[in-house]
Structures are given as C-alpha cells and as structure tokens.
Amino acid sequence: MTSPHYIDGHWVEGNGADCITVHDPSLGEPFAELRAASVEQVDQAVVAARRALPGWKNHSASARAAYLRGFAEHLGQRREALITLQMRNNGKPRHEAEVDLDDAVATFNYYAGLAEQLPGRNADVPLAAPGFSARTRLEPVGVVGLIVPWNFPLVTSAWKIAPALAAGCTVVLKPSEVTPLVEQAYGQIADALGVPPGVLNIVNGKAETGAALSSHDGLDKLSFTGSNTVGSLVMRSAASQCRPVTLELGGKSAIIVFDDCDVDQAVEWIVAGISWNAGQMCSATSRLLIQDGIADALLPRLQAALENLRVGNPLTEEVDMGPLTSQGQWLKVAAYFATAREEGLECLAGGKNLDRPGWFVSPTLYADVPAHSRLWAEEIFGPVLCSRRFATEAEAIVLANDSHFGLVATVCSADIERAERVADALEVGHVWINSIQAVFVETSWGGTKGSGIGRELGPWGLAGYQSVKHVTRCL
Known part of the structure; x- marks a missing residue:
C-alpha cells in the first residue's frame, strides 16, 4: 500500500x-x-x-x-x-x-x-x-x-x-x-x-x-x-x-419566511438550503421559521418538494441529492431520527434511512419542533429540517438568534426594507435575502459565537x- x-x-x-x-x-x-x-x-x-x-x-x-x-x-x-x-x-x-x-x-x-x-x-x-x-x-x-x-x-x-x-x-x-x-x-x-x-x-x-x-x-x-x-x-x-x-x-442556521413571501420561491430557497450536499454543510439552514400567515400554505408544498427530490447514485442516475459521505455520518443522522421518534416530533417527510445500498437518507421535515429539542439545537449535518412558527418580526429575530452558533441565515420577504432590517439584527456572519446560498469569493465567510x-x-x-x-x- x-x-x-x-x-x-x-x-x-x-x-x-x-x-x-x-x-x-x-x-x-x-x-x-x-x-x-x-x-x-x-x-x-x-x-x-x-x-x-x-x-x-x-x-x-x-x-x-x-x-x-x-x-x-x-x-x-x-x-x-x-x-x-x-x-x-x-x-x-x-x-x-x-x-x-x-x-x-x-x-x-x-x-x-x-x-x-x-x-x-x-x-x-x-x-x-x-x-x-x-x-x-x-x-x-x-x-x-x-x-x-x-x-x-x-x-x-x-x-x-x-x-x-x-x-x-x-x-x-x-x-x-x-x-x-x-x-x-x-x-x-x-x-x-x-x-x-x-x-x-x-x-x-x-x-x-x-x-x-x-x-x-x-x-x-x-x-x-x-x-x-x-x-x-x-x-x-x-x-x-x-x-x-x-x-x-459548525452552524445551526435559520431561514425566516415572512407571510408576504411567494410560496413557490420560498420552497425553492428552503429546499436548497437543506438538501445541497445532502445537508452536509455548516451553513445548512436547518431551522425553518415560518410566519403564521403563510405556514398552512407553505408546509404542504415543502413536504411535497422534499418527497419529490431524486435521491440516488450521481454516477449512474440523474439526481437532486446524493448519499451522505461516510458511514459514520449516516449512523449519526439515523440516531437523530431515533431521537425525533423518542421526542414525539411530528414528521411530515422522510425521517428514515433509505433501504438501498450506500449511505442514503431521506430528505426530512419536522413540524412544530420545540426549542428544547436536540434536533432544534444541535448541528445534525444531514438533510433534516426542523420548523416552527412565529407571529412577529421581533419574535423571529429572537428565535433565530437563540443559538450557540452564528454562521449564516436567510431572510425571505417581499418587503425589502424589513428583510434588510432583519438581516442587520441577526447575529451571524453572512445573510442571504431572497436567495439560495450563493457564495462569492469577494465576500467574507465565517461566523460569530460558536x-x-x-x-x-x-x-x-x-x-x-x-x-x-x-x-x-x-x-
């Protein structure tokens, strides 16, 4: 050797x-x-x-x-x-x-x-x-x-x-x-x-x-x-x-969706933020904060979008998401699925390892995840999205900033002044507004807190x- x-x-x-x-x-x-x-x-x-x-x-x-x-x-x-x-x-x-x-x-x-x-x-x-x-x-x-x-x-x-x-x-x-x-x-x-x-x-x-x-x-x-x-x-x-x-x-980043946002665009940004590289990103926006007025319309479409992602071997199939990169990470994500079941979380999509060769897991969405849940607080490093609702802009900022991490965040809103205001209030190193996670070499990369x-x-x-x-x- x-x-x-x-x-x-x-x-x-x-x-x-x-x-x-x-x-x-x-x-x-x-x-x-x-x-x-x-x-x-x-x-x-x-x-x-x-x-x-x-x-x-x-x-x-x-x-x-x-x-x-x-x-x-x-x-x-x-x-x-x-x-x-x-x-x-x-x-x-x-x-x-x-x-x-x-x-x-x-x-x-x-x-x-x-x-x-x-x-x-x-x-x-x-x-x-x-x-x-x-x-x-x-x-x-x-x-x-x-x-x-x-x-x-x-x-x-x-x-x-x-x-x-x-x-x-x-x-x-x-x-x-x-x-x-x-x-x-x-x-x-x-x-x-x-x-x-x-x-x-x-x-x-x-x-x-x-x-x-x-x-x-x-x-x-x-x-x-x-x-x-x-x-x-x-x-x-x-x-x-x-x-x-x-x-x-690490990161445990938030994506905030206000109720004036276009639902289809919001779904696109949310899915990209949790499924890119099978969620194995320190910047994965794995905490979804949805304003009350849009939640009932958004969650079913998001559920369908995650379930329709093509998961498979990129060398032999046309896929949207590949496997987790290591067996260790596959086992770690599986352990979080077990924790979610123990905590009684409501699973709207996924929540399981796929029954096929390789280290595949299903894109996953949990609803109404409490702040004390391990899945809400800890970095999972997989395609596991936890959601909860908020009423006001001030509440969204508090929920987003309530984390030991501070790497990135995404804000989705048709009100650009509000989106910019929220971006300024978030305790992170990089914020996207109405966008996928486009990273440019001219901008900085890094975070606050942990x-x-x-x-x-x-x-x-x-x-x-x-x-x-x-x-x-x-x-």
Whole structure:
C-alpha cells in the first residue's frame, strides 16, 4: 500500500500506523487504500515549508500571482476528472461537483489579482507628532498548517491555499481522511507549474496526523475548518504555542419566511438550503421559521418538494441529492431520527434511512419542533429540517438568534426594507435575502459565537495570512 504525500516537492509513500480506506458512499464500498503519514513525515513537511519560506516570501507578488493563475488554469484542465472524483468519493450530484470546481478556479484567480496589488499595500502612515515618519508593511505570517474537512474538500482547500500562497506563506495541508484523493491535484499542479519545493506540502492521515500538525512548534499559524469538537482541540494546540488560529466551525442556521413571501420561491430557497450536499454543510439552514400567515400554505408544498427530490447514485442516475459521505455520518443522522421518534416530533417527510445500498437518507421535515429539542439545537449535518412558527418580526429575530452558533441565515420577504432590517439584527456572519446560498469569493465567510474565529474569502481571507509591521523613523 502506498500513500501519495507531497513533501518538499516529492511524492513519498506513507509510513504511519493508520490505513485510510476510501469509500464510494453511493455503494458503501471501498475503492482505494492509503497509508497515513507518520509523525516524522509531518515534521519533514513542516521543516520543508520552513526552509522554503524565505525564498517564497521574497518572490515578487506578480510571480506568486502567476503561480496562482496557473493553479486555476490546471484545475480547469482537470475539470472532468475532478468532478467525477467528487461524485464518487463525496457522493455529490454532478451539478454540485461542477460548482465546487468552478469555485476553486475562481478562488485562485481572485487571490492572484489581490497578490498583484500587494506592492501598493505598503503605505505611509500620517502622524500627528512632528519629526517622525511611519509606514506600514504587510508581511506573510510564515509557515501555516491547514486542516480541511470532507464536505467540500476541493473548495475549502482552495479557500486556504490560495490566500496563504498569495500572502507569501508556505503551507502544510492535511486533508480529511474521508476524502483524501481530490486534494492530491494541488500537489500535482504544483509539480507541473514548478512551484519551489516545500512551498506546498500535503500530508494525509487520521487524528494522529492532524494532532502532529496542529501541535508542531514549527508553525506560525493554524487554519482549521471542521467540527467544534475537533476545533477546540486545535485551539488548545495553538494556545500552547500562543499562535494565531482561524477556525471555521459548525452552524445551526435559520431561514425566516415572512407571510408576504411567494410560496413557490420560498420552497425553492428552503429546499436548497437543506438538501445541497445532502445537508452536509455548516451553513445548512436547518431551522425553518415560518410566519403564521403563510405556514398552512407553505408546509404542504415543502413536504411535497422534499418527497419529490431524486435521491440516488450521481454516477449512474440523474439526481437532486446524493448519499451522505461516510458511514459514520449516516449512523449519526439515523440516531437523530431515533431521537425525533423518542421526542414525539411530528414528521411530515422522510425521517428514515433509505433501504438501498450506500449511505442514503431521506430528505426530512419536522413540524412544530420545540426549542428544547436536540434536533432544534444541535448541528445534525444531514438533510433534516426542523420548523416552527412565529407571529412577529421581533419574535423571529429572537428565535433565530437563540443559538450557540452564528454562521449564516436567510431572510425571505417581499418587503425589502424589513428583510434588510432583519438581516442587520441577526447575529451571524453572512445573510442571504431572497436567495439560495450563493457564495462569492469577494465576500467574507465565517461566523460569530460558536461558529468560529476569523474570516475566509475576500480581502479578509488574505489578511488572515498577513502580519502587520510598522516602521517608525526619526527625521
């Protein structure tokens, strides 16, 4: 068994203790095996990144931008292979895998553009005191460890790799052991472009590999996307070194539907917010708040829409929703179905695992779910929608904000002034108004409360990999 780890510009076999079995979730069957990286190999990757840092950060910004545009171009050239691999390993429907590929391409192109602007970001600072001058210098934070999840592997890696390289940082990337194959494209592209050895390193593995990376004293920053449970461990590792972290964690997001909303449009936005990627999104709008005046018309149509979603194997069928990506997630969602039955929740659609090969569950809708229910409060990470009614705008805001998370929200209303007012009152990092969850690289991504620390995408994503230095001179 070999495992392609990309360390210091070379592909090497893994010699860690763990064996990674890669599954096709539509069949529930393995199709690849990898040997994890050892702790020593993680160290080799960090050492290589440290050695490459001086040369990479002193590359001209335009040279780094050219490499990033090369990543975007090569991703496009590998389009069909990467789309198919995501369909097979993630279970994504084709249209979703296509969006992921396009998002990754757009991310590298965007940060190439920002990199080209970096020389102009060293700016004079006006001082009130006479006899002194000052200037600001933006520098790369250094060697960064990037740990990414399995739900959007190609995209989440791009969101981290592109700004880090644009800023002049060197990188050690640890993909999820559930989906370790698609990110190998980044190492292959680095090879093809002649990216200097050590600038981008990729180590695959399970918890031991992630812990070795997050606790390594050779890192200057950690960026993690994943569960709150693992995020807290990453934060503890960072605290022991007093190093900065970016954490993009969980969510339990609300979608608010006011009674002046078009019912058919509302159904479209609600279904997209809970069924995209089979609900395996930190941004899934899994708490549906419906104003009393529209609830009786909306719920039956929503029930029918969820029941009519085509669920199946994206490689052999035309589907709207694929399987859950791992058996562990399939079992977790099944446990929530059991909890719903124990709590006596009213199930309008779904509420069960599908009786077929693979890790499929039915799109699910529960009505009148109380705030004390585990399904209302906890992140399920599956196509499970919990609804309840509200009477007034003020009540909707209180219900939406009553959460330990604060990642995103959606507001649906024909009254745009009201929708904007509600958006401003929601305690989250991103709000959509009368829209599906369209994510643009120019906007920020991240949340409040338990949903994390820091922001990705936009200029904020680049700033997360930069250190600010001031130089003050006596005239």
